[in-house]
Amino acid sequence: MNAVHTVAGNPTALDVAAIRRDFPVLERTVRGLPLSYLDNAASSQRPRAVIDAMSRYYETSHANVHRGVHTLSQEATDLFEGAREKVRRFINAKSTREIIFVRGTTEAINLVAQSYGRPTLGPGDEILVSWLEHHANIVPWQMLCQQTGATLKVAPITTSGEVDFDAFAALLASRTKLVALAHVSNALGTVIPVQRFIAAARARGVPVLLDGAQAVPHMTVDVQALDCDFYAFSGHKMCGPTGIGVLYGRESLLNAMPPWQGGGDMILAVSFEKTVYNGLPYKFEAGTPDIAGAIGLGAAIDYLETLGMERIAAAELALLAYANEQLATVPGLRFVGTAPEKAAVVSFTIDGVHPHDLGTILDHEGVAIRTGHHCAMPVMDFFGLPATARASFAFYNTRAEIDRLVVALHTAREMLG
Amino acid sequence: MDLKDLYRDVIVDHNRHPRNFREIPDADRRADGFNPLCGDKLTVFVKLDGGRISDVSFNGSGCAISIASASLLTESVKGKTIAEAEGLFSQMHQLLTRDDIDIDVTRLGKLGALSGVREFPARVKCASLCWHTLDAALHQQEQVSTE
Ligand SMILES: Cc1ncc(COP(=O)(O)O)c(C=O)c1O
Numbered sequence A: 001m002n003a004v005h006t007v008a009g010n011p012t013a014l015d016v017a018a019i020r021r022d023f024p025v026l027e028r029t030v031r032g033l034p035l036s037y038l039d040n041a042a043s044s045q046r047p048r049a050v051i052d053a054m055s056r057y058y059e060t061s062h063a064n065v066h067r068g069v070h071t072l073s074q075e076a077t078d079l080f081e082g083a084r085e086k087v088r089r090f091i092n093a094k095s096t097r098e099i100i101f102v103r104g105t106t107e108a109i110n111l112v113a114q115s116y117g118r119p120t121l122g123p124g125d126e127i128l129v130s131w132l133e134h135h136a137n138i139v140p141w142q143m144l145c146q147q148t149g150a151t152l153k154v155a156p157i158t159t160s161g162e163v164d165f166d167a168f169a170a171l172l173a174s175r176t177k178l179v180a181l182a183h184v185s186n187a188l189g190t191v192i193p194v195q196r197f198i199a200a201a202r203a204r205g206v207p208v209l210l211d212g213a214q215a216v217p218h219m220t221v222d223v224q225a226l227d228c229d230f231y232a233f234s235g236h237k238m239c240g241p242t243g244i245g246v247l248y249g250r251e252s253l254l255n256a257m258p259p260w261q262g263g264g265d266m267i268l269a270v271s272f273e274k275t276v277y278n279g280l281p282y283k284f285e286a287g288t289p290d291i292a293g294a295i296g297l298g299a300a301i302d303y304l305e306t307l308g309m310e311r312i313a314a315a316e317l318a319l320l321a322y323a324n325e326q327l328a329t330v331p332g333l334r335f336v337g338t339a340p341e342k343a344a345v346v347s348f349t350i351d352g353v354h355p356h357d358l359g360t361i362l363d364h365e366g367v368a369i370r371t372g373h374h375c376a377m378p379v380m381d382f383f384g385l386p387a388t389a390r391a392s393f394a395f396y397n398t399r400a401e402i403d404r405l406v407v408a409l410h411t412a413r414e415m416l417g
Numbered sequence B: 001m002d003l004k005d006l007y008r009d010v011i012v013d014h015n016r017h018p019r020n021f022r023e024i025p026d027a028d029r030r031a032d033g034f035n036p037l038c039g040d041k042l043t044v045f046v047k048l049d050g051g052r053i054s055d056v057s058f059n060g061s062g063c064a065i066s067i068a069s070a071s072l073l074t075e076s077v078k079g080k081t082i083a084e085a086e087g088l089f090s091q092m093h094q095l096l097t098r099d100d101i102d103i104d105v106t107r108l109g110k111l112g113a114l115s116g117v118r119e120f121p122a123r124v125k126c127a128s129l130c131w132h133t134l135d136a137a138l139h140q141q142e143q144v145s146t147e
Helices: A016-021 A047-062 A073-089 A106-118 A140-146 A165-171 A195-202 A251-256 A291-305 A309-327 A354-364 A377-383 A399-416 B010-014 B063-078 B082-097 B107-119 B121-138
Strands: A009-013 A099-104 A126-130 A153-157 A177-181 A210-211 A229-233 A245-249 A267-270 A276-277 A333-338 A345-350 A370-372 A388-391 B029-035 B040-049 B052-061 B142-145
Touching: A016 A126, A047 A291, A047 A309, A073 A099, A073 A245, A073 A291, A106 A140, A106 A177, A106 A210, A106 A245, A126 A140, A140 A309, A153 A165, A153 A333, A153 A388, A165 A195, A165 B063, A195 A210, A195 A276, A229 B029, A245 A251, A291 A309, A309 A345, A309 A377, A309 A399, A354 A370, A354 A388, A354 A399, A354 B063, A354 B121, A399 B010, B010 B063, B010 B082, B010 B107, B029 B121, B040 B121, B052 B063, B052 B082, B052 B121, B063 B082, B063 B107, B063 B121, B082 B107, B082 B121, B107 B121, B121 B142
Parallel strands: A126 A153, A126 A177, A177 A210, A210 A229, B029 B142
Antiparallel strands: A099 A245, A229 A245, A267 A276, A333 A345, A345 A388, A370 A388, B029 B040, B040 B052
C-alpha cells in the first residue's frame, strides 16, 4: 500500500526523497549522469505502485471483462469497474455512468466531436475554441466542420498567454453549438479561469468541453463544481499508463448521443433486424477495453490521493517559482507565457540558441526537456516563434534538478550563443 | 559521443555567420523545406546557367545543424553541374545515415564537418533538410517535408 510521504513534523510538505524512491526510472542515468526528467507535461513517470498493480493483474486475475461467470473474469471485471469508481470519485462525477474509458484525451475529444457534434451540427453552426489549444482540441473540430459545414471560431490570446475573456464572450453567439477549451495550456502552462468561461457559455445554453490533460495531474478537479459538460484527460500524464484516458460526460448529454464505435460490449442484443445498444457507460466502450490500463490508472489515482492533490499542487508551484527565479538569471532567456496563474510549466527561448540545439545539449547533461512546437503550432505562430524549449515539473522533481537545467543552459549559450 | 563532435567549430561558425543567406529574386528554381518536428523552415534558391548552378542561396530559420548544413551546402554546390550536385546529395545522405560504410570524408571537404551528426539520430533530419530542399528545387517540386 502507498505510504504518505510527508516531511516529519510538517504534514503539508511532501518528502521528495521518499517519493523519488517510489519511481524506479528516476534511479537511471543518462549518458552516465543522473536523469533530470523535466518533461512531465509530455508524459509523467510511473510509481512502482502503478507498475505493480498492472503486473499483479496480469499475473493473477487477467480475463476478459463483462463476459464470463468464471472467477477470473469476475475478478477482472471488479478491478476494472473498481477503477472506474476511483476515477468518478477523483473528479467528483455524479455517477460511474458518466465515466467512459478511452485511449486518452485525443480519443475523448474525437468521441465528442463525432458522437455529439456530428449529428447535431450543420452549416452556419459554430464551435468555439481558443488560440492556445493543443492540436488534439483543434483538429477533431476542423474535421467535424468539414463533415457538417459548421465553422470553427477561435478566441484570441494575450501576450502573456491568457485567453482573452472579452473576446471569447463576444464570439459566443446564437450559432455557437459547443465550446472546447483547455483547462491548462500544455505549451505555456497558463491555467485558464474556466469557471468564468463556462458560466458565460452556459448562460447561452452552450455546452462546454474542457481539455483537462494538463490539469488533472496537478490540481483538484471537480466536474460538478466546474459545471462543465465534457471533461477529457489522459492517464499517462498523471503517473498512470499510456493507452488509457477518460471522457467524463454529463449523463443527460451522453444518453442522447449515439454510440461512436460498434462492436461487442456496447450492445444488449444483436440480430440482423435490430440491435439494441447497451446503457452508459458501455454504449461508448465497444470491444475489449484496456483493462490493465484502467487498473493502472486506478492505482495512479490511489497514489496521487495518498500524496494529496493539494500538497502536490503546492510542491509543484514552489518548483515553478524557483525555476522562474533561477532561469531569469540566464542571459538572453525569454519566458514565453507569463500568465499570473500557471501550472508548473516554463516555456522559453534563448537568444542565439535554437530550442532544438538546447534539447540536444541538455540531454548530454542528463536533463530531459521538450523542445519544439508542443503540438500547439498556433501558439508558436502567435508568438512568432518556430519553437520553444519547455521544462515541466512534477512533484517528484527537485530544486537540484532545476539547478542542473540552469547550468546546462549556460553551457549551451557558451557553445552556440 | 561528444557534443563537440556534433557542434564542431565549422558548424558553430556557419551557424553564427551563414554564407549565402539571402534571397535570389530572379532564381530559376526555388523550393521550401519544412521539418515539422522542430519547426525548421528553409527556402533554397538556385540560379542556373545551362546545366550548371551559377548561384545558390538560402534563407529561413532553424537549429544550428540545419543552418550550418544549408550554409555549407551553398558553398559546396556553387559552380557544380546538376548531376554533380546530385552526386553530392547522395554522398551526404550516406554520410548522415550510414555508419556501416566508410565514406572518404576528405573528398567532401568542409561538408565532412557534418559526419558527427549520424551519432545523433534525432538530428539527422536537421542536417539533411537543405539537401532534400535543393533536390526538390532541382526537380522543380515546390515543397518538401522531412516527415
Ligand atoms: C492540453 C493537451 N491536450 C491534449 C493532449 C493529448 O493527449 P493524448 O496524446 O494523451 O491523447 C495533450 C498531450 O500532449 C495535452 O497536453
